[in-house]
Amino acid sequence: MAERVLARTSGRARVAAGEYVTASPDVLMCHEALTMCASQLRRVGVEHLAHPERVHVVLDHFFPAPTAAAARDHVRARRLVEQYGITNFWGHAGICHQVLVEHAAVRPGQLVVGTDSHSSTYGAVGAAGAGIGVTEMTYALATGELWFQVPPTVRVELVGTGGPALMAKDLVLALAGAHGTDVAQYAAIEFGGPVATAMSIAGRMTMANMGAELGAKFACFPADDRTVEYLRDAGAADIEPFGAEPGARYARAITLDTTGLAPHVACPHNPGNVRPVTEVAGTAVHQAFLGSCTNARLEDFAVAAAVLTGRRVHPRVRFVVTPASQRTFLDAVRAGYVATLVEAGAHITASGCGACPGGHQGLLGPGEVCVSSTNRNCVGRMGSTDSSVYRGSPAVVAAAAVAGELIDPRELWTGSTL
Amino acid sequence: MSALGVVRGRVWAFGDDVDTDVMAPWSVITRPFEERRSQVLHTRPEFARDVRPGDLIVAGRNWGCGSSREQAPENLQLLGVGAVLAESFGRIYFRNAIAIAFPNLVCPGIAAGVRDGDELEVDLDAATVHNLRTGTVLRAQPYTAEMAEIIRAGGLLEVLRRRFGGDDGLGVRLRR
Ligand code: SF4
Numbered sequence: 001m002a003e004r005v006l007a008r009t010s011g012r013a014r015v016a017a018g019e020y021v022t023a024s025p026d027v028l029m030c031h032e033a034l035t036m037c038a039s040q041l042r043r044v045g046v047e048h049l050a051h052p053e054r055v056h057v058v059l060d061h062f063f064p065a066p067t068a069a070a071a072r073d074h075v076r077a078r079r080l081v082e083q084y085g086i087t088n089f090w091g092h093a094g095i096c097h098q099v100l101v102e103h104a105a106v107r108p109g110q111l112v113v114g115t116d117s118h119s120s121t122y123g124a125v126g127a128a129g130a131g132i133g134v135t136e137m138t139y140a141l142a143t144g145e146l147w148f149q150v151p152p153t154v155r156v157e158l159v160g161t162g163g164p165a166l167m168a169k170d171l172v173l174a175l176a177g178a179h180g181t182d183v184a185q186y187a188a189i190e191f192g193g194p195v196a197t198a199m200s201i202a203g204r205m206t207m208a209n210m211g212a213e214l215g216a217k218f219a220c221f222p223a224d225d226r227t228v229e230y231l232r233d234a235g236a237a238d239i240e241p242f243g244a245e246p247g248a249r250y251a252r253a254i255t256l257d258t259t260g261l262a263p264h265v266a267c268p269h270n271p272g273n274v275r276p277v278t279e280v281a282g283t284a285v286h287q288a289f290l291g292s293c294t295n296a297r298l299e300d301f302a303v304a305a306a307v308l309t310g311r312r313v314h315p316r317v318r319f320v321v322t323p324a325s326q327r328t329f330l331d332a333v334r335a336g337y338v339a340t341l342v343e344a345g346a347h348i349t350a351s352g353c354g355a356c357p358g359g360h361q362g363l364l365g366p367g368e369v370c371v372s373s374t375n376r377n378c379v380g381r382m383g384s385t386d387s388s389v390y391r392g393s394p395a396v397v398a399a400a401a402v403a404g405e406l407i408d409p410r411e412l413w414t415g416s417t418l
Numbered sequence: 419m420s421a422l423g424v425v426r427g428r429v430w431a432f433g434d435d436v437d438t439d440v441m442a443p444w445s446v447i448t449r450p451f452e453e454r455r456s457q458v459l460h461t462r463p464e465f466a467r468d469v470r471p472g473d474l475i476v477a478g479r480n481w482g483c484g485s486s487r488e489q490a491p492e493n494l495q496l497l498g499v500g501a502v503l504a505e506s507f508g509r510i511y512f513r514n515a516i517a518i519a520f521p522n523l524v525c526p527g528i529a530a531g532v533r534d535g536d537e538l539e540v541d542l543d544a545a546t547v548h549n550l551r552t553g554t555v556l557r558a559q560p561y562t563a564e565m566a567e568i569i570r571a572g573g574l575l576e577v578l579r580r581r582f583g584g585d586d587g588l589g590v591r592l593r594r
Pocket of ligand 1 (some may be wrong): 017095096116118291292293294353356357374375
């Protein structure tokens with residue numbers, strides 16, 4: 001899939017792994033980094049963007065502004081959006097990746113670059129999304145182009161059956177645990193197999209998102225009928241399925257059998273430090289966090305609500321819930337999930353990145369332990385450098401919120417989203 | 419074609435999976451460099467305190483994994499680190515380093531044979547790493563022509579400046 005995308009966007013008939021190409025991304029996603037890009041553009045004498053219509057701007061990392069400095073930065077960002085003629089401004093709609101996918105701003109087969117490492121998320125709808133830094137985005141904004149080395153592709157075959165309390169997050173954690181967080185370093189991942197075919201777009205987003213934690217440049221699911229239907233519902237006409245060419249060759253193939261898989265967690269302080277949750281059951285937690293572009297979608301709210309129905313959040317625990325987007329928030333309100341969660345003692349915050357990168361709306365103090373549905377748990381990620389983060393699925397997070405400690409979520413919920 | 423050159427310096431050795439979050443913590447990420455400085459690689463506080471211009475970093479697998487924040491390689495560059503040699507790099511970090519013309523080479527086998535305080539001589543063009551303590555010479559993966567061209571130009575901003583003609587006070591770091 002990656003080769004097809006890079007061939008089309010670089011104007012070639014075909015490309016092979018290892019080749020260098022200069023490609024024109026279809027979508028350029030900038031969050032607050034836009035202001036830094038603008039400063040660089042000014043310094044190098046660029047006043048106009050090559051393709052303002054391809055640029056999408058989302059303010060999410062510091063939203064709603066937690067400091068006067070962040071507010072000032074947002075004022076500047078809004079002014080820049082006007083100045084550059086950027087019409088795709090999703091100012092306050094939620095976390096960038098969620099917003100672009102749920103508004104069908106990203107299509108199958110497109111090349112997407114974003115100033116965010118989890119831009120791999122766009123692979124959930126069959127696009128090739130890669131995270132880049134500020135200087136590279138400045139270059140891409142100015143020229144409409146960027147260099148790419150065509151990555152080799154690792155095929156990840158998902159087979160087996162669902163099990164109690166099993167979610168897409170457990171699968172991607174299990175992959176990181178078994179194969180390491182650099183299993184797909186510099187490579188593209190292509191997910192496939194019956195479990196991938198049956199998986200919801202929400203689950204695919206979780207897995208593609210954490211392609212970044214497997215080292216991948218792109219992490220793609222083929223765009224199938226389910227993708228087409230999702231994007232049509234999101235308002236996009238003329239969407240076609242997109243996948244690998246028949247007989248595509250892979251640098252490596254990995255199979256993950258989900259049958260009998262236990263819910264997993266990544267323990268402090270590394271996304272690859274993965275164990276079945278049963279092995280760390282009993283670890284006391286001070287905060288449970290359901291949020292981020294990894295796991296704060298409607299499906300995740302539904303699971304948390306199922307776990308918390310008729311139960312209460314443990315008195316020691318702050319259960320902070322940050323919807324991935326305003327649309328998710330509204331859908332969760334309408335479905336009654338928000339009432340269930342608040343009744344149980346959860347705190348719902350404004351949608352956005354919130355506490356995920358250690359920003360605001362629920363940081364950790366010294367000695368505190370958080371169980372989180374996010375994607376990273378390095379030292380100090382969510383606050384004090386003396387805090388620690390366990391990462392698991394929404395089921396793991398919600399179950400720990402009830403128990404006050406890590407427990408096997410199968411004790412409280414036997415459904416599955418696979 | 420001008421050469422990337424040779425860098426020589428003393429080593430700070432790090433392990434596997436050092437994340438960009440610890441090179442550039444979110445809590446100080448938007449502050450000026452002088453205020454970020456003491457927090458760079460904060461899991462080993464003596465680094466930011468004692469690092470000298472020209473020092474080298476040697477690391478294990480996956481150096482710079484994690485967030486796309488460009489302040490990670492930028493902080494190291496601003497501290498004067500001459501080059502980073504690692505078994506492998508996080509891909510966004512690696513691209514960011516090229517974009518800001520900060521030398522980082524993949525060097526298989528480097529983590530095992532090098533320790534804190536060793537003196538290395540790194541030929542960035544030949545991609546050889548000579549350990550002056552042990553006498554060992556390791557082969558790193560050379561930059562491709564495309565990567566070397568960006569670094570030689572002084573980074574992507576310098577490439578843009580030449581193309582679009584802006585010339586107002588580019589930082590010293592971009593001129594090398
Ligand atoms: S939610 Fe977290 S991982 Fe996702 S874009 Fe925001 S900061 Fe990054």
